[in-house]
Amino acid sequence: MKRILAAWMPAIALLAAAGIALIPAPTRAEDGARIAGQICSGCHGVHGRSESPMFPKLNAQTPEYIEAQLKGFREHARGESAARDYMWGMAALLDEAAVKSLADYYSHQPATRGAAGDPILMAKGQEIFEHGVPDKGVPACASCHGAQAQGAGTFPRLAGQHREYLLRQIEVFQNGTRANAPVMTAVAHTLSSEQAKAVAAYLQSR
Incomplete structure (x- = not known):
């Protein structure tokens, strides 16, 4: 066994020097x-x-x-x-x-769609998502999160996300316990409860 190992050592050394592993490392x-x-x-x-x-x-x-x-x-x-x-x-x-x-x-995992909700509520949410609330200075959600709510860089994908989870995040932005996104903190303090529910219902259905 020792003789076999000794015979293979020069080849192993050459492979290692070339950066080639005998057993591929996990990707x-x-x-x-x-x-x-x-x-x-x-x-x-x-x-x-x-x-x-x-x-x-x-x-x-x-x-x-x-x-x-x-x-x-x-x-x-x-x-x-x-x-x-x-x-x-x-x-x-x-x-x-x-x-x-x-x-x-x-x-790289395939996206999944959430459940649709009340059509009137979703329509209100779509309006806010696409156009914001101009009279309150709220920008369109799509301007950061993408036209299809698919996300962009550090702005997350929101399409298909749980409605309840989205509403809970708006709450923690409002109460200051989640303070790592200043833009969302400002938006959360401006949206009314009904507007937040509408946007969340729309996004879940995407």
């Missing part, structure tokens, strides 16, 4: 899938398709947003109760490579 997507399955799926569902409105859907989310939020949890920049209870401890387990692999994995 970033494979790492993300493994971490998601072991740690995240219990709350966020298989492939990020959360079924509980307590936890957001992560499938098809922008990688930049996922990275930013995981780092925000890890650094305690998000202080709402759900963040403290569920995400501070989880995020503390993730190094930079794990954060990036999760962001890459979830961003």
